[in-house]
Amino acid sequence: MAGLVGTNAGLDHVALRCGVVWCDLVRYRRIDTLIELLLPAPWLAGAIWFSTHGQYLLALPFTFFLFLTLLRVAHNGYHNALGLPRWATDLVLVLLSPLMMLPLHAVKVTHLEHHKHCLGDADIEGEAGRKRFWGVLAYGPRFPVDVMRAAWRVGGIHIRWRMGIEAGLIAGVWIAAFATGWSALVYHALAMTVGECFTAFFAVWVVHHGTEHHVYPARTQRGWLKNRISYSMFLHAEHHLFPSVPTFRLGELARRLDRVAPDVAAKQVI
Secondary structure: OEOOOOOOHHHHHHHHHOOOEOHHHHOOOHHHHHHHHHOOHHHHHHHHHHHHOOOHHHHHHHHHHHHHHHHHHHHHHHOOOOOOOHHHHHHHHHHHHHHHOOOHHHHHHHHHHHHHOOOOOOOOHHHHHHOOHHHHHHHHHHHHHHHHHHHHHHOOHHHHHHHHHHHHHHHHHHHHHHHHOOHHHHHHHHHHHHHHOOHHHHHHHHHHOOOOOOOOOOOEOOOHHHHHHOOOOOOHHHHHHOOOOOHHHHHHHHHHHHHHOHHHHOOEOO
């Protein structure tokens, strides 16, 4: 089967011209789902170990990759691309929320709107991608607040209930952190909250800046090592073209696209 899943009129037009075999990339084996869900585990273990022993500088790299891998799992969850039933995917997002210190069903709402209106006026998430470098850094702490406000406004009763549960779990992390004084938990809550203040930059601006008028309103990345280190999260043009393809198969998708539409890789992250 050939074709592309476009995110706006421009991408739909490209889709009609450059059919690409992709449906095989959507399929998950059980082992694929398990590996994907366990990606954050070693980084979480390392962050806990070092922060428990007061080695916060050594914990930071583990926390960075913990945030990145949690973001990858959650991002696949937003698109129901974890190889799980929808109810199980919703449960994963609820459970990941206190790890990421943000109600992830709120992010799901604004992220799916981002795909519908990529970098347009109605794109709350994409607002960060339209800013300048210093502007997006200054905007960072407000970004999660804007996401939650927008999701609460447009998400409906079911999203509000899930957001409430997730907010309660996050509050529980803060209460437990300061009630117990466990250094690893205090460190985790603070570090991940600070990380959320940089998601506008790392998760939006880095992959979208300077693409507002490009036929592909997202950047991508080539190079095995770069994509290995970034867990393929910079293959963003491919993701916007095929949002149902899980992240771990975007590398193969990129190779197929390069054969028929090499201009997809015209704007790269690095």
